[in-house]
Amino acid sequence: MRAGVLLLVSGLLTLSAYAQLNDVPPNHWAYQAIRELVRLRILQGFPDRTFQPNRQVTRAEFAQAIARAYRVIDERIRQLEQRIDRIAPDTPTVPQPTTPEARLRELQQAVQELQQLRSAVETLQRLAQEFQTELNQLDAGVRDLRRDLDALSERLKSEERRRNRLTGDVLLAVFGTHSYDGRSALTYNGNAISPSGKFLQSVGVLHELGLQVDVPINERIDAQATFIVGNYLPYTRDAARNADSLGVNTGAYTVGATDVAIWEAYITLPLELFGREFQAQIGRIPLKLTPYTLQRIDPDYYLDAARYDDGAFRADGARLSATFGGVNAQLFLVSSYGIQSNTTRFFPIRFANHNASVSAPVDQMAGLRLQYPLRFGETPINLGATYMAAGVGRNRAFDHITNTVRTDVNRADVFALDLSAEFSGLSVAFDYAQSILLRGDNRVVGRNNTAFDIRASYPFNDRWRGALGYREIGPYFVAPGNWGRIGYLYNPSDLKGTYFRTDYQVAENLSVALAVDAYTGTAKLPFNQGYQGRDRVRRIQLDAHYRYAPRLRFHLTYENVGWEINSLALNNQRGKPEWNYLTLRAVYQLADDTELSLLYQYINADGKGVALLSGGPSPTGNRAGVFATQVGYRF
Structure with a gap:
């Protein structure tokens, strides 16, 4: 099982393209988790669009793949923060260039993306449970992601409440x-x-x-x-x-x-x-x-x-x-x-x-x-x-x-x-x-x-x-x-x-x-x-x-x-x-x-x-x- 999990995560985590996965069987224990990460464009297969579940990988490859996944999600959080700052600045000093209705729609889209990122973090954590003892740094990284997501969630919730009273x-x-x-x-x-x-x-x-x-x-x-x-x-x-x-x-x-x-x-x-x-x-x-x-x-x-x-x-x-x-x-x-x-x-x-x-x-x-x-x-x-x-x-x-x-x-x-x-x-x-x-x-x-x-x-x-x-x-x-x-x-x-x-x-x-x-x-x-x-x-x-x-x-x-x-x-x-x-x-x-x-x-x-x-x-x-x-x- 460990070899399969290592392969499923390793080498697959890029943001460039959405790959359909040809060889992950539906009865694989991690099938749903992997498919969710692919749907969110956080995970991709090998160049031939396969997972190759029997291929052995090293622990170093696994750690490198996890680090890439962390960076992908972390970058998305930073981008989402910038969008929220633009939609709902803490201290607006100039009139907003868009209408309140347009800003509300953008805010709703930001909420949806936040939910997707939270789902990605939870999925990544489930995949890493098999290696909890060896990957203490990963656990810390996931906790950091959760903290950042919680802070963003509070900002979005407050802004939604201010606009939808x-x-x-x-x-x-x-x-x-x-x-x-x-x-x-x-x-x-x-x-x-x-x-x-x-x-x-x-x-x-x-x-x-x-x-x-x-x-x-x-x-x-x-x-x-x-x-x-x-x-x-x-x-x-x-x-x-x-x-x-x-x-x-x-x-x-x-x-x-x-x-x-x-x-x-x-x-x-x-x-x-x-x-x-x-x-x-x-x-x-x-x-x-x-x-x-x-x-x-x-x-x-x-x-x-x-x-x-x-x-x-x-x-x-x-x-x-x-x-x-x-x-x-x-x-x-x-x-x-x-x-x-x-x-x-x-x-x-x-x-x-x-x-x-x-x-x-x-x-x-x-x-x-x-x-x-x-x-x-x-x-x-x-x-x-x-x-x-x-x-x-x-x-x-x-x-x-x-x-x-x-x-x-x-x-x-x-x-x-x-x-x-x-x-x-x-x-x-x-x-x-x-x-x-x-x-x-x-x-x-x-x-x-x-x-x-x-x-x-x-x-x-x-x-x-x-x-x-x-x-x-x-x-x-x-x-x-x-x-x-x-x-x-x-x-x-x-x-x-x-x-x-x-x-x-x-x-x-x-x-x-x-x-x-x-x-x-x-x-x-x-x-x-x-x-x-x-x-x-x-x-x-x-x-x-x-x-x-x-x-x-x-x-x-x-x-x-x-x-x-x-x-x-x-x-x-x-x-x-x-x-x-x-x-x-x-x-x-x-x-x-x-x-x-x-x-x-x-x-x-x-x-x-x-x-x-x-x-x-x-x-x-x-x-x-x-x-x-x-x-x-x-x-």
Whole structure:
């Protein structure tokens, strides 16, 4: 392999002409990376337009080729800087010779070239991974290129924001359900489907207009805001679904009246405190930490509103960020009590898992996040720690399955540690978190409340990547996070076991992925209150993504979930529930800024006598379908 890689890179990196490569087989592990560099005119073949993959080269030839590649990209960065200086000088002293529209078009072209250069750097780095130990100078060069590209990216982003202060998007969608044989089921959103059986009886028309205002007040202060008008948020109910499947409203979805909301509105500015500069965000800010601490569940599986896909809560308050001796610190103090539109409260922050929850969402919350990047030899390591404390009101109940554990909760805390590292292509990560429910300063739920997750991933080649992990989630661990899904159940708990993920690029236009989860009960609670060691759940999900044409792509997903309940925790009912979901989605890009999506999902869920795991209102069989179509436009 090394000889092939050395040859692929060596002697090939010139800028003069675009060469078609005659002898690189499509199944070569580096085929896509090489073709990308050729497309960007950074890499060319030998004079006879071949790569000759069996030709041996010396390490000196390889180093010379890498140096040429570095110079090519570095020269392009310098040329791009000169173009940006001409388009958008830092201190313009004379009138610009071109119109604002022409300068904006040039700026957009510069952004595209910047993206290409970033792609070239990443491709070059992938090709060099095989020789990471021997090519420390190359790694330093790639880091320099990344630094220069990041600086250019910031300049372009600032200039684009200065010239495009108002942007927006429009979502028009139709969502509907129907049943088979007069039966119902629960969707991935947790909604029940009308058992009428009529295909067009349960149909809703949704719309949303989003306006984003992004104004750099000066070089150091920015203001951003997003305003929403439409009925999509009322359709998603609270826009941050409660993970507790027993506490969530499982009634059929409803389409409300047109609503008005402020999604976010904040100012970013530097502050001098205690002789040190902090970066501050003040207003309605986005908040997102780690999956086991603070991360919002996507409120809607079927319609793709990109604004809600970032996993961040919105809350009113302030966040301060600074660096102390290499440690990145983030401190926040927020309130979610007043986050509401004209018709409903939305974005609530809830402490829950799929079987348990605190009966009310967060009112106020404060937290501290620390991150410390370091290197152990050639291995980059990132350490993180998080602490959050949240008030939830007075005398709130904490329920687990059908049992009320406490009725006097008024505060919830989360403490977490995380670590990630990468060496020789292998990425490893570790998460530990603990939730504590309190009354004042006294713990009322302080046992069986931890989460542990360790995982490793490895790219076997450019086409195939795999990951393997083990997790154990206690029955009373509740946090406003997003650590997984089993069917329509989010944030699984009281389970332990392994999970496996792999994805493979079959061809340029076809990729497949496989996910397997296998868990047993933790046996931390009595046999009639929680899952035991003989209780099992298995989940298998297959995904296929096919790009039929440059503007048309298809996505096919099949998920199968099988339970084996032998304990008496679920209302003394035993059985082997099974759920099946088959989803087909087609996406067509009508224009660069307009996209059409069509979706249909078939649901077949059978609780087999276990009502709480029936996947619908009937404990012995639920069958239904979901269809959705949407058009999204950005301007």
